[in-house]
Amino acid sequence: MEFGYIFWWTLLWVIGWGIIGNIVTPRIYLRRDLDVSQAGLVGASVGAATGPVGLIPLWLRTPQLSARWSVIPGLLVIVILAFAFAQADPDNLCVASSSFIYSQLSNGIVIGIIYGLMALGLTLIFSILGVVSFAHGEFYMIGGMVVYYFLNVWFEGSSPIMAILAACLVTFAIGVIFERIFLAPMHSGEVERPGEYAILVTFGLAFFLQYLVQATAGANPVKAQRFFDFPQYELTSSSGAEIITTTRGNLSLFDAVSIPNPRFTAALIAILMLILLLIFLYRTWVGRGLRAVSEDRQAAAVAGINPATMNTLAFGLGGMLAGLSGATLVQVFSWLPQVGVVASARSFVIIVLGGMGSLPGAFVGGLMVGLFEAAGAGCIPDPTRAAGYIPAYGMIILTLVLLLKPTGLFGREL
Template structure:
């Protein structure tokens, strides 16, 4: 039960003052600190981030110290201010809506965070595929979400009894990965390779157009052949709801996250301990140097695009048992994966994973803690976009991106 309108109005005043205090000093710290550092010919690449966090957490105290002493900036300068900022925002929320479940039920908050992390693993897996493509080919695939969508449908038709197959879920995951990888390889060989052979005059625009075209083609082909009726699989394995203390996790999300973690472990092993994985990393760092030592960049381009599509397809196969599936889920996945890779830092595999976890947790907490429960789900993507905008304002290269 929420507070009465009169009490809600009374509580809004202190909460608004706390919020305005945090925003005001964050803006002051973020604007003034880089100017001070530039004036003294010091490295100001991260000064906006450090100044804003210092101002949000301590008001004028720490920013003034930074302006006067101009110490070398590192992560130690934002640990305590970040904690103080979070504490003030939580306090403001508790004052505004004291009857919210997120205020008076710690177990509920932990459950939301846990569920966000479970889904965030798969968000990160989708984004890893897109990051891999960008790192090797230097393009952003606008059809990435459609591979995710196709992977879910392939798993659905292999595992479900629509065609009388009713096969093992692991075969559904394998089929989803193989089908999407095959589509990705064929597409790269036919339409992207001419771009890398120098046969296209404006390669950047060409890459955008052909991947957009592939996205439309795949979406409407699936829509025409399968239809638009929503579909959803039951959990792959018959396990009960996982309960650890006050934390309750749906079996479908636990299974999906477990699949994602296994795939991530295999990907880590492949990239770090196999010749082809090391070749991919070499091409991502310097194509010309890689070619000198006998690595064929064109082959690596094909492998990277195929693997990126495969990762998206497996993520779709893992999530088709969590969410309702329709041809338009690819559009949502594309938008979310773009947010994740920019948030984590373009070209950073670690950043893609961390970005996925951050977006997963933020969306789960946003939906679970939103005061108006009836409208919370409609704003799910907005919560992640707010964090995305804040991070880009403070650190335009993303969390793990580097200045070029």
């Protein structure tokens, strides 16, 4: 494994100037009596991207800052690091092979869509109940388990669509029942310190569900068959170059990008659900009611929306979205009662990155985390180690977000 020092020195340089920018910039802004709310973030990103070249003019001229100022330097940092990586390790598959890059990219996007769907459920719950459900990953796990048992044990040979619907139904029902019994009293003032109560009781639910599934389904990994086969198809351009080729289990585009069937189906289902969800939220009375409650509980109640019903509905829907992403991914990954833990942690990263309670934020955050994980898993030289560290990539993002911009990309101010 040849892994040059160039990359580490670049990383050190970037981090060093980022820290300097993050610490010094707010002080200078404070001394000139200017708004410091974005100074730390912008200072860090400008410092990381350009070092002293960008920081000194920034310190001298102290322009009025907004969070947008950090977008271009942020992208520049990614480019610099990618370039340094390519210099340090030119033989790495994710530098040398363009088709590998495209495949990783498309895989990252495909999986990111599903992560986004799952995080959407969590952010929906948060925006309406003000609660982070620590059992979100367990809904995901149950969704997958139901699909597996539906297709392989209970109703062998039935349609995967039925199985997915069953998974949605089960997770929705669990969500509704749990909300009615344990979370509804929170909003009627029966429970002291509702915030703390919610953290603990959802954590208790996670514990309970995980071991309930392990007790009933066992601890052996299971995996569902892929839901659908691609039709065999081949399309070539007039010059004979390949455009789309499908085999039963794989889809390849332009001879470069290759997407395995299960992931493609999963993303397709996720996009379909996402469209349905958006129609529901923006075009139906109930959906508007949900959004109204998330904006202002009291005002919504005055307008004739029952917040208690909306709470129940939101928790059920949120759980269902997690269950759905699990249901689509059970054909991609092997499934254990413990898969929910990492999935939970990832959803937390996504909603913090996107901004707590922001629906577009959850989706964009999901894509970003998906891409970042694909890059990490594909580029780190030692593949077993790279796979082992998958939960860590999200944590790097989370740490950076908490350090630099705790409100996330699209968050409301805290």
